[in-house]
Amino acid sequence: MDIKAGISKAGIKPSGDYDILVMSFPSSVYSVFLTQNSLSAAPVQYDRMVREIQDEISAIVVNSGNANAATGEEGLRNAERMAEIVADLLDIDKEEVLVFSTGVIGVQLPMDKVEKGIKEAVKNLERWDLERSARAIMTTDSFPKFYQTSGMIDGKTFHIKGIAKGAGMIHPNMATMLAYIFTDVKIDKSLLEKASKLVVERTFNSIDVDGCESTNDSFLVVATGESDLEINDKNKIEFAKKLYEVALQLAKMIVKDGEGATKLIQINVHNAESKEEAKEVGQAIARSNLFKTAMFGNDPNWGRILSAVGQLHRDIDFSNVKLYIGDYLIYSGEPVDYDREGAVRYLKENSEITIDLYLERGESEWTYYTCDLTYRYVEINAEYTT
Amino acid sequence: MDIKAGISKAGIKPSGDYDILVMSFPSSVYSVFLTQNSLSAAPVQYDRMVREIQDEISAIVVNSGNANAATGEEGLRNAERMAEIVADLLDIDKEEVLVFSTGVIGVQLPMDKVEKGIKEAVKNLERWDLERSARAIMTTDSFPKFYQTSGMIDGKTFHIKGIAKGAGMIHPNMATMLAYIFTDVKIDKSLLEKASKLVVERTFNSIDVDGCESTNDSFLVVATGESDLEINDKNKIEFAKKLYEVALQLAKMIVKDGEGATKLIQINVHNAESKEEAKEVGQAIARSNLFKTAMFGNDPNWGRILSAVGQLHRDIDFSNVKLYIGDYLIYSGEPVDYDREGAVRYLKENSEITIDLYLERGESEWTYYTCDLTYRYVEINAEYTT
Structure with a gap:
């Protein structure tokens, strides 16, 4: 898959660890599920608007260390600004970028640091390394969460790869839980949304750590269409099964890494x-x-x-x-x-x-x-x- | 109030502490709220039947140390048998007795011990001592819970006294809140039920320790009618306020004694x-x-x-x-x-x-x-x- 990822240390996390992830890919259909918590974060509100108007995306930007939640109008402007910065650098439309944040609630993003961080991450764009990307979105996670598989349908190979983060505030309708899954199949947007909904219900919406749903939960599935395999009504179940496998593995990693969990x-x-x-x-x-x-x-x-x-x-x-x-x-x-x-x-x-x-x-x-x-x-x- | 209470050590609690309480009082209107947990204990199921057919009661029997829950047909027979034993000893109808249990789930009551214990408790009947009664229904509570007040309405004095238990589930499967409030006012059953419902919603139904509802939760209000004060539509609010005071104090004691709570x-x-x-x-x-x-x-x-x-x-x-x-x-x-x-x-x-x-x-x-x-x-x- 022609997916590039770049990470950087913007200084949003007090620890000084990687806290910005930018991903760039061919214009692709997608399906995104966002938290239903009515105290939804600014990037969630922003992505809801994009979802309404935009059928294809070609980049995402994620910061960890700050949730940009309960941050009012200024927060919303900052979420949009993150999309703008990425779009300018990649020379794409602002509406082709989805924005995600995770971390502390109620603190404005340090936009100067964020801007510098995004610039560096874009400079660092390279062939997608799942583990490195997964590390850049960690907050209280004790290990990076990533999984990949491939399959063959109708004699044609396809791939599914995903990363996720989450450990606390985990409860259905998602939680401080972020997950990004990419596949190279050709698929209708409506079919992708159907398959993703089926899968999310049985995976990310069926896990619990502490009964607390978060303000930032997001789950994204992107289909780049680079493979020769076209998903249709006949082979959709086989594809959904593989998608389920990846989502389930990632969801289980989140529960396994549940705060303080031993089982x-x-x-x-x-x-x-x-x-x-x-x-x-x-x-x-x-x-x-x-x-x-x-x-x-x-x-x-x-x-x-x-x-x-x-x-x-x-x-x-x-x-x-x-x-x-x-x-x-x-x-x-x-x-x-x-x-x-x-x-x-x-x-x-x-x-x-x-x-x-x-x-x-x-x-x-x-x-x-x-x-x-x-x-x-x-x-x-x-x-x-x- | 002409209320008598007797307690005994039947040997149901492994600790050997008091574990039977019998209370005897003039035939009185009452209002009883029972858990809605569909794994309801045998005494709860039994009391539901009594509530359907009986407008007045004149005794209650409570055992601690065993919840008589998830005990099937035999459990139901044992709950009824407890009412029978009390009725025989007090020479009243079986239907005038409500039965309550709290303690371990899934173990049959040792009925020989229970019978001996009830006999002794009835022998010990004496003027109601709130603290002694509250102690006899404790399981993992760290302190006995009781409260009393009196008031004057229309120049006439009345009293409200109550005991409760609930807090801990140190012994596996122990989980219950019991509360018994007695007042001497004259009041219609329907008016008493209205007032009690109002009060229970704002007190025992508005407390939380760990989100877990028990199989045995019960709340009883009894009005003996010994006072000259008659509660009617005009003075019902004043009465309800006093009832609320007693219920709230007891409910707050339960939260204060919540497992491990410091606040x-x-x-x-x-x-x-x-x-x-x-x-x-x-x-x-x-x-x-x-x-x-x-x-x-x-x-x-x-x-x-x-x-x-x-x-x-x-x-x-x-x-x-x-x-x-x-x-x-x-x-x-x-x-x-x-x-x-x-x-x-x-x-x-x-x-x-x-x-x-x-x-x-x-x-x-x-x-x-x-x-x-x-x-x-x-x-x-x-x-x-x-």
Whole structure:
């Protein structure tokens, strides 16, 4: 893929690390999902306008260290200014640039530094190195998040590559979570949007770290069309599967890197009445502080799992419900005599845990991903700005 | 008030502490609110049936140490059996007895011990001592919760007294709030229910410790009618105010005793479009782990407060919003240059914190109570395992 990326140290991050990323690519169709938090950041508001009027883009600019959120009119002007600077340097239309920010809320961007940083990043544009780009957008992340795959459909090869960031303030409808996925297939904008929506619902919108949705969440899929492969109604499922693979891997990395997390927990809800119900049930468990602390304590505490489900006030008949932690059946319509020591050992010895809940009400299923709630989470968040 | 209470040590609590409370009183109108968690405990299911058919009650029985929840048909029979034993001993109808339990989920009640314990508690019936009764229903509470007041309306004296429990879930699966309030006024059942509903919404339904609703939550108001004071449409507000005072004091004690809490936080939402909106906004802040950890860290992190509100996806215009922490105005349509050191000191030096949020959208207000999220919360809920 003819994608270039340049990074620079603008001095927005107090640490002095890389904090600007510019990416440049052929004019491409795209699909972008932006946070629904009504305290949305200036770049999110700006990108919403672009999304309305612009079918193709050819660059993005991201700064880390400052969210440009709750910054009023000045913030909005600064977001637009970032697009302008990039457009001038790359000699493209301003509307072909999307802008993203992540970091502290409520502080104006130091625009002189930002401008210098963007200039340097553009000067540094080179063949896209996923790891370097992923590093430049990190805030509290402990590792850079990137993933790539390729596939063959109708005898034609295609590629999908993505980077992401996020660790805290993670909850569906996205969160301080940024993700950029590029593919080289030829695809209609409407088909790309359909496939992306399907994928985002089952990946970035089905993860939780702390139930807190952010002001800046953004997820972008770009299709450059450089491959010979054209996606149509016949092969769209195969393409969506690959897109799902990349998005899921990135989403899981975010949960794994959840602030203070020691465990990635996969909650599979089966036999629900509807997809909405299955997702709600998974989310209710994923968000329960009592469940999350029990997981940290290696405690197969089924009461906390079922009670979290009961809190939805749905007419679920718990005398039909089955619950597994790993391979251990621990509730089956009533408390079950199970190998408690084995289940505790399973929780202790694995950093990836699976919960399976069978509701026996229908045919729908959903998988939700969360992490445990630990001392370190409290430490990180009680001592972040002071 | 002619209210008698008897307590006993039935041996349901492993600690050997008091775990049975029986209260006996003149046949009285009542209003009872029961958890809506669909994994509701057997006594909750039993009391729901009683509520349907019975206008007056004259006794309650409470056991602590075992929630009788997720216990199926046998659990339901045991709840009914508790009512029967009390009714036989007091020579009243079984339907005049409400039953409550709190403690471990998923374990059948040791009915031989329960029966012996109830017999002894009935033998011990004596003039109601609030503190002793409050102690008998404690599970992980660190202090007994009780409050009383009296008032005068139309030249006639009346009394309101209450006990409550709730705070901790140190023992896995223990999670419950119970509250019993008695008054001697004469009042219609329908008027009592109206007043109680009003009060419960602004008190026990506006508190949060960890976002987890229990299987056993119950709130009972009993009016014995022994006073000469008759509550009617003219004086109902004055009565409701006193009832609110008692319920609020008890509710605040529960938050104050929240697991690991170091701070009681009062969130006042002003000028909302509707009461529902005001309550939702208060609750969203109260439940935010990021806000709760910031409070623990004495961090006046207004971004986390506004972002929690934004997560409701309401069309709130944040350029009109004002936010105070204590007396410090820290956001007023945009970030404000405020005395940060002073605000940090305010958070550090006070165990009762006030947040005031002005939405400038209407006339409605609501107050929500919560506590901070601390290392100790994680310790309590993770480390007490196996």
